[in-house]
Amino acid sequence: MGKKTIHVSDFTGTVLQQDDEVVRVVVLEHPDLVAGPVQLDATPGEVENIDDAAxxxxxxxxxxxxxxxxxxxxxxxxxxxxxxxxxxxxxxxxxxAERVRPPKARKSAEKIDYGTLEHAGKPHRGRVTEEEARLVREQLDEVNKLLADAGVRQIDPSDPEHALRYGFSEVS
Structure with a gap:
């Protein structure tokens, strides 16, 4: 069985062909934006007048x-x-006017514990601990809900990379 991915413009629903140029629009602030910045795909023609509307x-x-x-x-x-x-x-x-100085950066960033439900499954460069992998496997629905609420990718046990990273059984 194969998979076919079809890309469409988020603005108009127009199907984008493989050789079409895709413009990425990142929405940083909007009254209806609740979980942080989002990315939308568009064609160049759909956003060509955006500067005029600014x-x-x-x-x-x-x-x-x-x-x-x-x-x-x-x-x-x-x-x-x-x-x-x-x-x-x-x-x-x-x-x-008096210039505002940017806040000083923290000397040491707080270390995130990915072995907790709050952070389990979030993308990170470090290795996945057994505790994090266990949490992801045993509470996948809750982990994915938290990931979606945070605006990051969700975990798919059928994805070979996710299966290997979190110790899901091989999918036949």
Whole structure:
């Protein structure tokens, strides 16, 4: 038995031929995006006018007591933001404003324990421990649900690479 993969445009459902150019569109932020960035496939013609539709925006963070210690991110048109500066033009204000330093990187990253249900099956470069493999085999549905919720690939026991990595029995 063979498998045939058909690629379609996520925007229009148009079947993409093997020699068609495919444009990858990564959605970083959207009101309906709940589990992090996603990737969509399109044809060049479907996205050729995307730059014309782009808005000049200002993305700001509001650090106040209403955020519970976390800043609120707000996106507004650049002209709306510019209108907030009534004493000095916004362009001049931005040139002379105090620079924000990026937060210092952590000295040592926290080590992730892939032998827990929370992290089992997530892609990583290290070797799979017996504990992680056991969790994946015994709780595959729950692991795949957590992986889907995190927006990463799910584990398919019939995939030879996954079968070998997590110790699934050979599929006939």
């Amino acid at each position: 808005l000049d925006v200002a993305v700001v963070e509001i650090h106040d007591r209403h955020g519970g210690g976390e800043p609120r991110r707000v996106v507004l048109t650049a002209s709306e933001f510019d209108a907030m500066a009534t004493d000095v033009p916004m362009a001049q204000l931005l040139k002379t």
